[in-house]
Amino acid sequence: MADYVFRYKLDSNKTPVFRDPLLEMIRAQLENILAVVIPVEGQREVKLDGFKLLRDRRTTHKIFPQEQESSDFFEERPL
Amino acid sequence: MNSFQDIRNASLYEPRIELIKKQLESFLSVVDLEKNGEVVEVDGFRLKNLKDWLSPSACDPSEIFGYAGSRCNCDCIFCCNKGNPPSLALGNLRRPPAEEFEEMRTRLDYFFPKQGSCLFPSLGDIYEVMMHPHFLEVLQLLRQKSSKVFRITTNGESLTSEIISQLERLKPVYLYLSLNSVCPSRRTRLMKGKNPQVAIDSLPLLREAGIPYALVIVPWPVDSLCEMLDDLSNTVAYADHNDAHLVEVNLPGYSTYFSQEKLFDLEEVWVKVISIVRILRNSAICPIVVMPSIYEENLCKGRKNLPGIVGLVKNSPAARAGLKKGDQVLKIGSIVVSSRPQARDLLSVLQRSEIGEVSLTVEREGRSIELSVNLEDFCYPYSKEIDHHLGVIFMGTGLRLSYLESLRGVIDSYNAKHVLFLSSALVKPTFEQLLAESHLFGNLRIDIGVPQNSFFGGNIFMGDLLVVQDFIDFIREYLKGNGGKPDLIVIPSSPFSLGGWGRDLTGRVYLDIEREVGIPVELLECSTIFD
Numbered sequence: 278m279a280d281y282v283f284r285y286k287l288d289s290n291k292t293p294v295f296r297d298p299l300l301e302m303i304r305a306q307l308e309n310i311l312a313v314v315i316p317v318e319g320q321r322e323v324k325l326d327g328f329k330l331l332r333d334r335r336t337t338h339k340i341f342p343q344e345q346e347s348s349d350f351f352e353e354r355p356l
Numbered sequence: 357m358n359s360f361q362d363i364r365n366a367s368l369y370e371p372r373i374e375l376i377k378k379q380l381e382s383f384l385s386v387v388d389l390e391k392n393g394e395v396v397e398v399d400g401f402r403l404k405n406l407k408d409w410l411s412p413s414a415c416d417p418s419e420i421f422g423y424a425g426s427r428c429n430c431d432c433i434f435c436c437n438k439g440n441p442p443s444l445a446l447g448n449l450r451r452p453p454a455e456e457f458e459e460m461r462t463r464l465d466y467f468f469p470k471q472g473s474c475l476f477p478s479l480g481d482i483y484e485v486m487m488h489p490h491f492l493e494v495l496q497l498l499r500q501k502s503s504k505v506f507r508i509t510t511n512g513e514s515l516t517s518e519i520i521s522q523l524e525r526l527k528p529v530y531l532y533l534s535l536n537s538v539c540p541s542r543r544t545r546l547m548k549g550k551n552p553q554v555a556i557d558s559l560p561l562l563r564e565a566g567i568p569y570a571l572v573i574v575p576w577p578v579d580s581l582c583e584m585l586d587d588l589s590n591t592v593a594y595a596d597h598n599d600a601h602l603v604e605v606n607l608p609g610y611s612t613y614f615s616q617e618k619l620f621d622l623e624e625v626w627v628k629v630i631s632i633v634r635i636l637r638n639s640a641i642c643p644i645v646v647m648p649s650i651y652e653e654n655l656c657k658g659r660k661n662l663p664g665i666v667g668l669v670k671n672s673p674a675a676r677a678g679l680k681k682g683d684q685v686l687k688i689g690s691i692v693v694s695s696r697p698q699a700r701d702l703l704s705v706l707q708r709s710e711i712g713e714v715s716l717t718v719e720r721e722g723r724s725i726e727l728s729v730n731l732e733d734f735c736y737p738y739s740k741e742i743d744h745h746l747g748v749i750f751m752g753t754g755l756r757l758s759y760l761e762s763l764r765g766v767i768d769s770y771n772a773k774h775v776l777f778l779s780s781a782l783v784k785p786t787f788e789q790l791l792a793e794s795h796l797f798g799n800l801r802i803d804i805g806v807p808q809n810s811f812f813g814g815n816i817f818m819g820d821l822l823v824v825q826d827f828i829d830f831i832r833e834y835l836k837g838n839g840g841k842p843d844l845i846v847i848p849s850s851p852f853s854l855g856g857w858g859r860d861l862t863g864r865v866y867l868d869i870e871r872e873v874g875i876p877v878e879l880l881e882c883s884t885i886f887d
Contacts (some may be wrong), residue, residue, distance in 0.1 A: 281462035
C-alpha cells in the first residue's frame, strides 16, 4: 500500500522587510535558517544579526526585522 | 488527494518543514518554476521519501493512536481545548476518518521501537480517541509492533463491556478515565455526553477485566462549591470502591480565550479542593493526587522537595510491605535519600531490576522504621508494566539538585556575575530553597523573576505555558527597574521542550528572546513539573 502523502500549502502573500526583492530573498533565507541552526566557528557559537553582500562590503543589512529602539543589538555597522 | 497538513504543528515538532516552506516561498517571490518550457504554478509541496523524515523517539504507542483523537462525543464545559489561543501551534486538521486512518497506518509502517525512531509527530489538540471508527484496528496493528502500555485518555462514553473485552485482549492497557462525577445528572451537566451511565458503569467492568485506570476529576464549580466538593467526595469513594489505581484531581483554570469574564476565584477553589482531598486521603485506600501537585506542596509544606508518601497503589509491593501515607522515605536499601527526585529514581531502578526484595527505611510519627518490600508481592490494580515506584505515590516529581550544578556550569561558561533566572510562581519557592541551601553560587547575584502568562491570560500561571513573548515582556519591564542589566538570562527548558527544537507553544524559537532584548539567553535543561 502506498504511503500517506504529507502535503503542505505554500503562501504567496508575504510582507517583505526590504523593498529590494533579491536582498529580501537573502534576508529571509538567513532568518529562516537561523531559526533551526546555530552557526559556529570552530566550537564557538556565533550569533549573527546581519549580513553584507560580497559586492558591497560597506553596507550591513539586518536579518531580523523586529528590533527594539532600546537595543543596540541589531544596529547596522557601516565600515 | 488527501488534505494539506497543518504547518503550525510541523513548526513545533519538525521546523525543517517550515524552513522548506519559507525557503520555497522566498525563491518563488523572485523566480517562476517551469517544466517543458512552460511556467508551472505551484501551491504546495510534499515530503518525498518518508524514511528521510524519521526522528529519534521513545516510540510511545500514543504517538500513533493520538491521531485518532480529532473529535469528541462530549462537550465538556471546562474543555481546555476551548481556551487555546488562535496562534497556538497545535492545530486540529478535522479530516475524514478514513484519511486519518491512512496516516496512522503509514506512521505505523515507519514506527520502529527497537531502533527508537518514528516519523516526526504533528499532533494537535487531542480529543476523544476512542470514538474514532478505526481506533481498535489501529491498536491491534500497533500491538504487533509494540509491547508497551497503551495509555489511553478517554471520557468513558464508549466503554461498554464489548469494548472493554477488546481492550482486555490488547493488554497492557491503562486508562485515564475522565469520569468527573459519579452522579449521572452532574456528569451530563459538566460534559454534555449522551452515555454518562456507560462511563460510570465501566469501573467495575475494568476491574473485572484487570485493566487498571486512573480516575480523572476536574472539580469545576458549575454550581455551589459545597455541591462540587460533595460530589468530589462521592466520586472518590466510588473510585476507591472499584479499586482505581489512582485518582487524579486536576485543579481547574482557564485562559482568556476560554472566558474573558472571571468564572471563579481560583485560589478559593484550589485551596478548598486541596483541603477536601487531604481529608479524603485519610479514608480512601487508592492514592489521590492533585495536579499540579507542587501547588499543594507550596500550600501545605514548609520544607519542599522531600520524599513524603501521599498514597500507595492498592496491592502494590510497597502497600503490602506496610508503608503508609505520611511516611517519609529515609533510606532505600543502604542509600540515604534526601530528595524526592532521588527517591523516585532509585525506586524506578528497583522496579525495573531483577531484585526480589529491598529494605525501605521511613520516618513515621518521629520514629525510624525499616520495612522489607517483596517486589513480587502484588496484584491488581498494581502492575510491573504500569507502575514506576513500587506503588509509592509522591507529591509530584520535585526538583533535581543536579539542575543547580547545570546552572552553575551555564553561568561559568559566560563568566556571568549577575544572572536573571526566570521561573514560575509554582516552582519559585522550591528553587529558592534549593538555592539558599546550595554552596555553589557564592558571590553571584541571581535574581529570580516570574513572568506572567499573558499569552494564555485568564488565571493561567504555569511556567510551562509561557511563550517567547511573555519572557520578552517580562525582561523589558525588569530592565526598566534600577537593578541593572544582567550578564545572562537563564530560562528552564521545559516551556520549549515539546518538539526538541527550542520552540514555544506558538512555534517561535527561544533564540528570539536574546535577539529582542540584547542579553545572552541560555536554556537550563529540565523536565516539566507534571508527573
